[in-house]
Amino acid sequence: MKYIKFQDKKGTFTIQSPENYSGLYFPLAGDGGLKSSITPNLGGDSKTDQNHFLLEPVSIENLHNNRSTRNFWCRIEGKGCWSATGISAEQELQKFTEAQDKSILEAGFMWQKVTRTSAKYGLQSEITSFVDVDGAAEIELVRIKNISEEVTKITPIAAIPLYGRSADNIRDHRHVTSLLHRINTTEYGVEVTPVLSFDERGHQKNHTTYFVYGYSEKGDAPEAFYPTVQEFIGEGGTYLNPEAVRENKPGRKAGSRAEGKEAMGGIRFADVELKPQETAGFIILAGLTEKKESIAKTVAKYRTEEQVENVLEEVKSYWQKKVNVSYETGDADADNYMKWISFQPVLRRIYGCSFLPYHDYGKGGRGWRDLWQDCLALLIMNPAVVRQMIVANYGGVRIDGTNATIIGNKQGEFIADRNNIARVWMDHAFWPFGTTKLYIDQTGDMDILFEKVPYFKDLQSGRGTTHDEEWNTAYGKQQKVESGDIYFGTILEHILLQNLTAFYDVGEHNEMKLHGADWNDAMDMAWDNGESVAFTCAYAGNMNNIADCLENLERISGINRVEIASEMECLFSCGRDLYENADKKRKLLGSYTKKCAHNISGDTVIVRIDEIVRNLREKADWMMENIRKNEWITDGGDGWFNGYYDDHKNPVECCEKDRVRMMLTSQVFAIMSGTATKEQTAAISRSADKYLFDEKAGGYRLNTNFREEKFDLGRMFGFAYGEKENGAVFSHMAVMYANALYSQGFVKEGYKVLNTLLHAAMNFESSYMYPGLPEYFDSDGRGLYAYLTGAASWYMLTMITEAFGVRGEIGNLVIAPALMAEQFDKEGNASLYLEFAGKKFEVHISNPDKKEYGEYQIVQAYCDEKEIEKRAGGSACMKKETIEQLSLDETHNITIVLQ
Numbered sequence: 001m002k003y004i005k006f007q008d009k010k011g012t013f014t015i016q017s018p019e020n021y022s023g024l025y026f027p028l029a030g031d032g033g034l035k036s037s038i039t040p041n042l043g044g045d046s047k048t049d050q051n052h053f054l055l056e057p058v059s060i061e062n063l064h065n066n067r068s069t070r071n072f073w074c075r076i077e078g079k080g081c082w083s084a085t086g087i088s089a090e091q092e093l094q095k096f097t098e099a100q101d102k103s104i105l106e107a108g109f110m111w112q113k114v115t116r117t118s119a120k121y122g123l124q125s126e127i128t129s130f131v132d133v134d135g136a137a138e139i140e141l142v143r144i145k146n147i148s149e150e151v152t153k154i155t156p157i158a159a160i161p162l163y164g165r166s167a168d169n170i171r172d173h174r175h176v177t178s179l180l181h182r183i184n185t186t187e188y189g190v191e192v193t194p195v196l197s198f199d200e201r202g203h204q205k206n207h208t209t210y211f212v213y214g215y216s217e218k219g220d221a222p223e224a225f226y227p228t229v230q231e232f233i234g235e236g237g238t239y240l241n242p243e244a245v246r247e248n249k250p251g252r253k254a255g256s257r258a259e260g261k262e263a264m265g266g267i268r269f270a271d272v273e274l275k276p277q278e279t280a281g282f283i284i285l286a287g288l289t290e291k292k293e294s295i296a297k298t299v300a301k302y303r304t305e306e307q308v309e310n311v312l313e314e315v316k317s318y319w320q321k322k323v324n325v326s327y328e329t330g331d332a333d334a335d336n337y338m339k340w341i342s343f344q345p346v347l348r349r350i351y352g353c354s355f356l357p358y359h360d361y362g363k364g365g366r367g368w369r370d371l372w373q374d375c376l377a378l379l380i381m382n383p384a385v386v387r388q389m390i391v392a393n394y395g396g397v398r399i400d401g402t403n404a405t406i407i408g409n410k411q412g413e414f415i416a417d418r419n420n421i422a423r424v425w426m427d428h429a430f431w432p433f434g435t436t437k438l439y440i441d442q443t444g445d446m447d448i449l450f451e452k453v454p455y456f457k458d459l460q461s462g463r464g465t466t467h468d469e470e471w472n473t474a475y476g477k478q479q480k481v482e483s484g485d486i487y488f489g490t491i492l493e494h495i496l497l498q499n500l501t502a503f504y505d506v507g508e509h510n511e512m513k514l515h516g517a518d519w520n521d522a523m524d525m526a527w528d529n530g531e532s533v534a535f536t537c538a539y540a541g542n543m544n545n546i547a548d549c550l551e552n553l554e555r556i557s558g559i560n561r562v563e564i565a566s567e568m569e570c571l572f573s574c575g576r577d578l579y580e581n582a583d584k585k586r587k588l589l590g591s592y593t594k595k596c597a598h599n600i601s602g603d604t605v606i607v608r609i610d611e612i613v614r615n616l617r618e619k620a621d622w623m624m625e626n627i628r629k630n631e632w633i634t635d636g637g638d639g640w641f642n643g644y645y646d647d648h649k650n651p652v653e654c655c656e657k658d659r660v661r662m663m664l665t666s667q668v669f670a671i672m673s674g675t676a677t678k679e680q681t682a683a684i685s686r687s688a689d690k691y692l693f694d695e696k697a698g699g700y701r702l703n704t705n706f707r708e709e710k711f712d713l714g715r716m717f718g719f720a721y722g723e724k725e726n727g728a729v730f731s732h733m734a735v736m737y738a739n740a741l742y743s744q745g746f747v748k749e750g751y752k753v754l755n756t757l758l759h760a761a762m763n764f765e766s767s768y769m770y771p772g773l774p775e776y777f778d779s780d781g782r783g784l785y786a787y788l789t790g791a792a793s794w795y796m797l798t799m800i801t802e803a804f805g806v807r808g809e810i811g812n813l814v815i816a817p818a819l820m821a822e823q824f825d826k827e828g829n830a831s832l833y834l835e836f837a838g839k840k841f842e843v844h845i846s847n848p849d850k851k852e853y854g855e856y857q858i859v860q861a862y863c864d865e866k867e868i869e870k871r872a873g874g875s876a877c878m879k880k881e882t883i884e885q886l887s888l889d890e891t892h893n894i895t896i897v898l899q
Contacts (some may be wrong), residue, residue, distance in 0.1 A: 003764035004771060006332065010320060011339035012108040013771060019086055019769050020096070021102060025357050026112050027347055027787055031318070033135015034287060039063060040072035040105050040114055042127065042254045046138055046286065047355060050363035051166040054138075054288050059360040059421045067239040068161045068229075072142050072284070075155040076121050081245050084125030084142060086116055089240040095728055107770070109319035111312065122148025125779075126707065133309055133318050136298045137287035138506045141308045144282075146274035153273045154295040157245055158284045161229055162263035162885055164192045164210040166199075167363075173198055180206070183258040188299065189213030189285070192263035193292065209292040212265025217281030217305040217392035224251030226266025228258050244268075247713045274613070281305045321479050322346050323380055325800070328831040329823045337762055338799065340771040344792030345377035351788055358785040360776075366407045368396065369519070370790060372431035376438060377793040380800055380834065383442050384793070390436055394494045399479050399487075399565075399596045400463050401501030403428050404456045414477065423516035424464035426505070427535045429498035433542055436495065437549060438797075443837065444811020444880050446553050449495075452488040455479035462593045463505060464515060470598045481602030494566050495546060500571040502539050503619055504589035507531040508649055510582040510626065512539065519733070520665060522725035524718030530713065533631050534643035534666045540623035541673025543616040550616075552810055554609045562612070566603040567595045572615050579622045624675045635660070638683040638690070641670045647712040662691045663703040664733050672740035685741065685749045685786045698729035698760030698777035699753060700737060722779030729777045731757060731791035739794060742802035747818045747853045754798065806843055811880035813837070815861070815896055816873075817845050821852045833891075837883045840891040847898040860897035868894075 006013050018024055018040035025044055028036040034054070036053040038046035043066050058066050072084040083091055086101055094100050102117040111130040118124070126143040146152045169177045179195040191211045197204040214222045226232040226244050231252075234243020243249060244266060251268045265286065272280045285299050302308050323343050327335045352366040353359055366374070371393060378386050379509075392412040396404040402424050404414035440446055457479045461468040478486045489497075507513045507529060514530030517523045523530070554560050570592055578584050631642045636656040643666020644652035653661045666685045670676040676684060692701045705727055710717040717724040724730070734757050741750035761767050761774065766781035773792050775785030801807035803823070805816035813836050824830045828847040835841070847856060861868045861876035869877045876896060886892055 004333075004762075006336045007106070009326065009332075009336065009339075010108065011336050011343070011771065012106065013233055013336070014104055014106045016104050017100075017102070018105040018114075023060060023357075023768065023782075025786075026107060026113065026770065027351065028110055028129060028131045028132055028138065029347075029350050029354060030131045030135020031350070034131050034138055035135075035351055036131055036138050037356050038070075038112055038129055040103070041087050042114075042129065042140075043067075043087075044069060044357065044714070045163075047167070048135075048288060050168070050354075052208055052288060052636075052862045053163050053165065053167050054286060056161065056163040057167040057170050058357055060357040063357045065282075070140065070284075071159040072127065072140070072563050073157040073159060073242075073245045074121070074123060074127070074144060075157065075245055075248060075346050076123070077153040077155075079121055082118055082121045082123060084116060084123075084127060084144065085114075087240065089238070092240065108316060110315055117147065122146060122150075122152060123154075128312065130312060130315050132302075133315055136289070137285045137302065139302055139308060139311070140284040141305065141312070142282040143279050144272075144274070144286065145279040148278055149276050151273055151275055152302070153271060153610065154280075155248065155271050156269040156280070156282055158212070158214050158238075158265070158267040158269075158282065159226075159232060159242070160212045160265035160284070160286055161239075162190065162192050162210050163214060164194055164208075164288075166197065168196060178258040178262045181259065181261060181263050183227045183261065185227050185252055185254050186213075187221050187254045188215060189222075189267065190225055190227045190263065190265045191295070193290070204716070207290050208288055209295065210263070210288045211286065211293075211295055212267065213285040214267035214269065215298045215303050216269060217283070217284045218800065219303040220270075221254070223270045224253060224267070224268040225256070226251050226264050227256065228261040229262060229264045231262045232266045233288060241675065249594045253877050283308055293824045295810070305808050306799050319343070319346075322381070323607060324833075324835055325796070326833045327799070328825070328829075330825040330830075333762060334758060337758060337771050338796075341773050341792045342377065342381070342852075344772055344787055344789065345374045345381075345796070348374045348790075348792075349378070353788055356787060359788050368403055368405050368407065368428050369425070369431055371407050372435045372791040373793050375435045376797050378443050378864075379435070379438050380796060382835075383439065384838070386439060387443075387445065389446060390432075390439055390448065391451045391453060391491065394491050395478075396456050397429075397432075397494045397498060398457065398460070399455045399497070399600060400461065400593045401429055401498050402460070402463050404458070414456050416460060425517050425521070426502070426512055426515045426532055427518040427538070429502050430535060430538050430542055432498065433495050436491070437545060437807075440549065441808035443808070443812060446557060446810070449549075449553065450490050452490055453494065454486050454488055455494075461597050463589075465502065466597075468598050480599050482599050483602060485566070485602070487600060487602060489565060492562060493568070496564065497568060497571070499539055499542055499546065499616075499859060500568070501589060501592070503543075503623075504571070504585040504592075507645065508582060508584045509630070509645055510580070510585075511645065511848075512536045514644065517714065518665075520714070520716065520725050522719070523644070523714035525711055525714045529645065529647045529649045531645040532643070533641065533645070534663075534669045535629060536623055537627060537641075537673045537675040538669040540620040541626075541669070541674060544622040544674065546812055547613040547616040547620070550609050550613050555811070558651040560609050561606050562609060563604045563606055565600060566605045567592060567600055569605055569607075572607070572612070574615055574618055576622065580626075624673070627670070627675050628680075633682070635687065638687045639680070640668050640684050640687045641676070641680075643667075643670075644713065646710065652713060659707070660691055660704055661706055662686065662687065664692055664700055664730075664737055665702070668733060668737045668789050671744055672736070674744075676744075678744070681741070681746060683743055685746060688737075694729065695756060697779065697781055699756040700729060700734050701727045702730045702733055703727050720779070724776055728779070729757070729760070731773050731776055732789055732794065735791045735794040735798060739798040739802060742798060742818060750798075750802065750822070751823075754803070757795075760896070800832065800834065804830070804843065804845070805875070806832055806834065806836075808836065809877070811883075812839070813841075813878040813883060814875050815843060815877075815894065816875035817858075817896060817898065818853055819845065819847070821850050824850060830855050837880070838888065839883060842891055843894045843896065845896045845898065849899065851898065855889075856898035858896055859899040860895070862895045864892050
């Protein structure tokens with residue numbers, strides 16, 4: 001049975017009886033403002049941030065039993081009561097029986113429509129849910145149709161409980177905070193304005209009003225209201241069997257007031273008589289605002305069905321334009337899944353890593369690592385907005401090479417840590433340059449390296465090992481010089497500082513210290529002696545790439561010297577005597593961080609680019625040589641790299657008679673950085689297939705089963721094996737494994753990773769998820785933590801720049817296809833639609849003989865029927881200058897013929 005059925009090439013899909021599957025939810029949000037989640041039964045919640053929840057906060061574990069949320073009731077004269085959302089005591093009892101309502105969900109980017117049919121009551125409901133583009137209101141357009149053969153009289157009642165406070169109050173003073181509620185009924189709805197924002201550290205006067213409004217399809221006002229939960233459900237009642245509906249309570253008129261109660265957006269409309277096949281429509285609006293007087297203006301835009309339909313089309317169009325890439329291969333379903341994967345980075349920009357039912361951790365904001373990786377996808381879809389983001393966010397780097405871990409809601413706003421715990425994730429300095437490099441390749445804009453930005457400053461000092469006791473909030477959050485002025489350094493200086501300080505921050509085995517954790521946040525219990533060989537590889541690769549970038553800078557611009565802070569000069573120390581002595585490296589780093597503990601001098605020095613390049617390459621070569629020599633593990637035939645040392649200074653990975661310990665992360669960065677030789681990469685691939693691959697689970701597991709709790713490394717080993725960071729198929733690292741394999745020419749192996757992962761998501765019988773890529777698959781193959789995962793950015797990037805081979809090269813557009821034969825359609829065609837340098841392109845790749853990768857080469861290359869350069873090594877190239885001359889208005893056709 002095909003569960004998910006796509007309706008077009010835009011990702012629109014349907015699914016029958018979606019409420020029969022646990023854990024399904026959908027994101028609804030504006031581009032700012034409300035962030036909602038919604039289930040097939042209209043469960044879920046809505047909020048703007050941690051402290052302003054419109055609906056009661058939900059997590060995945062109470063999503064299935066949370067009934068205090070959106071509902072729409074029909075009281076049918078002479079028959080009974082029916083919930084148009086499927087949430088009633090009667091419908092719960094009828095679930096999975098022949099009497100169950102028939103339902104179908106249809107959805108696209110940021111909108112959902114559920115059609116429900118009741119044979120018993122002769123009614124059909126159609127409820128379309130979305131948030132307007134501005135995020136001012138969540139909108140439900142409800143249509144009730146009489147599908148019986150007789151006239152039916154109904155009393156329509158909308159019911160949305162208004163939570164109206166911080167998520168912290170879900171248990172902390174839940175009742176007390178309801179005493180703060182001041183509830184009013186207006187002509188069209190219910191408003192609640194709490195008196196205070198409750199916080200025992202210091203209560204604040206509240207200015208936020210939460211509201212639920214309702215209209216008939218023609219804009220008529222409701223008949224009455226149920227403004228409190230108690231009035232709606234009644235004594236001994238429940239949300240599944242509320243007294244107001246069951247007993248036909250008349251409700252309150254507009255202008256009434258209630259205080260100190262849980263608020264209810266209960267709206268009773270005038271009775272409607274429906275002839276056979278006749279439909280009545282209703283509009284329900286819910287939102288919150290800091291300006292109570294603005295509510296009338298907001299809701300006036302959505303008062304009639306025609307207005308709502310127009311706004312819905314705006315919403316659909318808006319989000320479709322945000323995903324301005326599409327794919328055409330031999331698999332239409334896979335192409336539609338790719339549309340959703342390409343939409344996921346947009347969702348991460350809005351939601352961060354919080355505010356969806358699985359993502360019940362954190363209090364908003366995006367993590368440092370998340371920001372830079374999400375930019376990878378945005379660089380493909382909308383590079384124009386990314387430059388400003390890149391420049392602003394380098395301002396989160398400290399002068400000791402560490403960084404703030406949370407990005408605030410405003411650009412350039414930083415928070416030291418989500419939970420006010422001073423700590424260092426040792427991988428954080430690795431990510432910014434990779435994103436900056438992609439930006440330069442996509443745009444050719446090397447001037448960005450010389451943009452000047454400040455450094456972040458707070459109490460933390462010495463790379464998380466000490467505090468700057470002279471710092472206070474009056475000093476501010478930007479690094480100063482002795483004169484008291486804020487210090488500004490180039491982005492290039494920030495990049496060099498991040499990577500060079502990491503080079504010296506080593507443990508006993510001369511690999512970089514793990515500190516609070518690396519990419520795998522759950523390796524968080526080895527602060528004193530833990531080391532990450534995996535990211536030592538990554539930084540080595542970074543240093544070589546920075547050197548390449550600097551050589552290109554000098555070649556293209558003629559610039560051969562750069563300015564850096566004088567304190568940094570010592571970080572360019574070199575020589576094997578230094579590199580091979582971990583104590584000397586730590587002392588040098590300590591000397592540097594001590595100089596920068598509070599203020600810096602403000603003095604600068606000039607350094608030659610060729611000297612920087614030589615220094616970076618020397619350090620990178622030494623790191624790679626050291627790892628190849630000391631960290632390679634063999635199982636007698638193949639092998640892999642040890643990636644970590646635990647807090648007892650022992651290597652984490654091994655191959656012994658009674659135990660095999662292998663971690664995917666360790667291999668990814670060894671391959672991606674070039675630390676692994678071609679022979680070692682081949683051996684790693686075979687070992688991963690042998691020890692980590694599990695097709696049923698979705699592909700490559702994050703690690704083998706250590707069969708040990710191992711609290712000297714991280715909390716991950718407290719998780720059940722096969723769950724989350726402990727041995728699950730973790731999409732993010734699996735996709736990075738694919739990217740690493742592609743980058744080193746192991747195309748067949750890389751494709752296997754991507755293909756297995758995608759089809760695990762597409763197999764609804766085990767994944768039980770809407771289209772997209774989850775954070776991970778559990779031990780049963782269920783996709784968990786939908787939507788908000790860095791895997792989506794990397795999957796999209798890998799498909800476009802590696803598989804299709806369409807990528808930037810310092811502003812030039814290069815096409816070097818690495819598609820497998822099965823990725824072409826029956827005629828041997830594959831296409832990619834994207835924007836590059838502000839121009840629209842359709843890249844058509846023709847492989848008429850359906851040759852496999854490695855057997856074909858480019859024989860023809862055209863753009864708009866004009867030949868473009870074919871280069872040695874199997875690529876075609878359009879120069880930046882040529883692209884600049886192309887029209888902005890039309891779509892340009894690039895044709896690549898393979899033979």
